[in-house]
Amino acid sequence: MVSNQSTINFSSWDGTLSSHEFYLAARAFADKWKRFNPAFPQWSWVPRPKLPWTAADEVDGYLSLENVFLPRSTEEDHDKINLTGEEGPSCSNMDEPIDNATLVQNYGCELHHYDFHILYSSSYRVPVLYFRAHCSDGQPLVLDDIEKDLPANSGKVLMESKWTFITQEEHPHLNRPWYILHPCGTSEWIKLLFMTEASLSKGGVAVEQYLVSWFSVVGQVIGIRIPFEMLNNCGPL
Amino acid sequence: MDRGTEAQKYIWEGAIPLQIHLHESEVTTLPPPPPALILAPRIGYLPLLVPLIKPFFSSTLPPGVDTVWFDYKGLPLKWYIPTGVLFDLLCAEPERPWNLTVHFRGYPGNILTPCEGEESIKWSFINSLKEAAYIIIGNCKNVMNMSQSDQVELWCSVMNGNLEAYLRISSKLKLGPGGDEFSVKLNSSSSLKSRQSALETDTTGPVKTGRIPVRLYVWSVNEDFDDLEDAPHIDNWDKISYINRPVEIHGEDKYFTLRDAVKTLLPEFFAEKSLSDDEISMPEVGDERGLPSEDANSMRSAEEAGETMCQRVESCCPSDNAEIKLLRIQGIEPKLEVPFAWVVNNLMNPEHFLHICVYIKVPEPVAM
Numbered sequence: 001m002v003s004n005q006s007t008i009n010f011s012s013w014d015g016t017l018s019s020h021e022f023y024l025a026a027r028a029f030a031d032k033w034k035r036f037n038p039a040f041p042q043w044s045w046v047p048r049p050k051l052p053w054t055a056a057d058e059v060d061g062y063l064s065l066e067n068v069f070l071p072r073s074t075e076e077d078h079d080k081i082n083l084t085g086e087e088g089p090s091c092s093n094m095d096e097p098i099d100n101a102t103l104v105q106n107y108g109c110e111l112h113h114y115d116f117h118i119l120y121s122s123s124y125r126v127p128v129l130y131f132r133a134h135c136s137d138g139q140p141l142v143l144d145d146i147e148k149d150l151p152a153n154s155g156k157v158l159m160e161s162k163w164t165f166i167t168q169e170e171h172p173h174l175n176r177p178w179y180i181l182h183p184c185g186t187s188e189w190i191k192l193l194f195m196t197e198a199s200l201s202k203g204g205v206a207v208e209q210y211l212v213s214w215f216s217v218v219g220q221v222i223g224i225r226i227p228f229e230m231l232n233n234c235g236p237l
Numbered sequence: 238m239d240r241g242t243e244a245q246k247y248i249w250e251g252a253i254p255l256q257i258h259l260h261e262s263e264v265t266t267l268p269p270p271p272p273a274l275i276l277a278p279r280i281g282y283l284p285l286l287v288p289l290i291k292p293f294f295s296s297t298l299p300p301g302v303d304t305v306w307f308d309y310k311g312l313p314l315k316w317y318i319p320t321g322v323l324f325d326l327l328c329a330e331p332e333r334p335w336n337l338t339v340h341f342r343g344y345p346g347n348i349l350t351p352c353e354g355e356e357s358i359k360w361s362f363i364n365s366l367k368e369a370a371y372i373i374i375g376n377c378k379n380v381m382n383m384s385q386s387d388q389v390e391l392w393c394s395v396m397n398g399n400l401e402a403y404l405r406i407s408s409k410l411k412l413g414p415g416g417d418e419f420s421v422k423l424n425s426s427s428s429l430k431s432r433q434s435a436l437e438t439d440t441t442g443p444v445k446t447g448r449i450p451v452r453l454y455v456w457s458v459n460e461d462f463d464d465l466e467d468a469p470h471i472d473n474w475d476k477i478s479y480i481n482r483p484v485e486i487h488g489e490d491k492y493f494t495l496r497d498a499v500k501t502l503l504p505e506f507f508a509e510k511s512l513s514d515d516e517i518s519m520p521e522v523g524d525e526r527g528l529p530s531e532d533a534n535s536m537r538s539a540e541e542a543g544e545t546m547c548q549r550v551e552s553c554c555p556s557d558n559a560e561i562k563l564l565r566i567q568g569i570e571p572k573l574e575v576p577f578a579w580v581v582n583n584l585m586n587p588e589h590f591l592h593i594c595v596y597i598k599v600p601e602p603v604a605m
Contacts, residue, residue, distance in 0.1 A: 122482040163360035177350040
């Protein structure tokens with residue numbers, strides 16, 4: 001499936017990766033994100049606390065990007081997202097000028113904070129996006145609210161497949177309900193994605209590229225676009 | 238026609254006697270309503286009992302909309318874990334009847350995923366079945382492409398505990414043997430092929446029969462206890478490590494046992510010691526005398542065996558190591574040398590996952 005050089009050989013590949021490959025891909029993705037999105041909030045690797053019965057060499061953990069603001073969009077273009085960190089929230093998308101005095105009362109819920117985690121699913125052997133959202137006042141957002149923040153097309157799919165597209169499940173590391181993008185189709189579309197790329201001619205692609213390609217699709221579901229250069233640049237390999 | 242194995246029948250008929258109390262904050266009448274006594278199927282889910290429980294309490298509830306949830310000694314119960322697994326996990330020493338508290342108001346949405354009644358449970362079940370299918374055969378097309386009527390029938394068979402109907406529908410999914418051959422090898426594709434059914438659709442890609450869907454619940458205890466009766470109470474889900482990882486079987490000819498399976502899931506625990514197969518005495522699964530409600534006799538012998546096992550483990554491992562206090566599946570503690578294929582085929586839940594509860598004693602507090 002995957003050779004020692006951490007490249008994916010297409011001949012027998014089913015679109016999945018091992019947990020160790022996920023770790024490699026996750027680190028590469030976070031590094032690349034930093035390089036191409038230095039002004040945005042950064043992904044960080046959160047290791048799972050070591051348990052006494054797990055193997056010492058096991059890399060268990062997840063990628064985390066927290067406190068991303070998705071201002072409630074009232075415009076047609078749902079795809080554009082204001083990716084800003086906590087330090088500099090730019091609420092420039094508001095049509096109405098914001099009166100700070102009434103911000104809490106009237107606009108308290110305009111800014112939606114999103115937390116995104118990327119976990120590895122041992123069952124599906126693919127990355128899974130976990131997310132949750134809350135208003136500035138700490139009130140968690142229900143799926144109906146989240147739906148309004150999603151690109152129009154995602155909202156449509158959500159209506160059609162309520163139980164199989166975005167579902168609320170337990171975050172395996174945090175023991176709390178989070179939303180997930182259901183991973184059952186991931187390996188299929190990942191395979192298609194990689195097969196049609198130029199890398200096909202080379203007979204393989206770097207494992208490090210996996211999460212970048214994955215997020216280029218998954219990010220669009222939630223309205224985050226990654227810079228084109230990030231996709232284009234295949235890294236050191 | 239496949240009528241299921243003896244063990245499967247016991248599990249499908251197995252039920253836990255519940256004594257359900259209404260939470261005092263929701264009692265608006267005097268005297269308070271008496272608790273409801275009810276048999277909860279092992280393979281079922283707690284919210285499915287609500288239509289049976291509601292009449293006991295409806296006259297005393299405060300006004301409002303029902304958002305039903307259960308707790309055991311203050312611990313909110315996760316509705317998507319089968320009732321039998323909750324019982325095995327949270328009652329070290331089985332409590333009969335099992336005293337639960339029901340709440341019709343104030344759903345703890347920060348701890349539990351929301352439950353919109355039967356529809357939520359059905360989809361949680363179907364999504365688990367999809368996950369299991371993906372693990373076993375590498376895709377979930379068979380589950381996704383089920384006809385609407387088959388889907389309904391499958392779900393009803395689980396809700397009603399109808400094993401024969403279940404086997405008839407689920408055999409179409411070709412998720413592996415459900416047969417009673419003790420020596421079935423999980424990794425031999427012939428066992429799959431032998432169960433062709435009328436609705437034949439070719440599976441694409443390689444058949445991966447070497448992966449078994451397992452959900453493992455590990456409770457790590459710091460305090461030592463000799464008797465399960467003295468086991469501390471689990472008051473927080475953070476004390477349970479949930480490991481959702483398939484067991485991968487390598488090697489065609491190896492006689493793969495339950496111990497081998499546990500070893501792949503908890504490698505560190507088995508790293509330094511080798512438990513000898515014949516020295517651990519555990520009750521025979523086949524000796525179970527199944528009753529509609531759980532058999533107290535088997536529980537007693539299981540407890541004794543648990544003690545034997547603990548002694549054995551203690552005598553063969555360094556004191557600074559973690560030790561397995563208890564390994565429980567479907568209310569019994571199977572011998573670790575039982576072939577894993579038998580355990581899976583007979584003790585798995587209808588969504589094709591084998592739920593294993595393990596108590597591990599760790600020497601010092603673990604930061605979780």
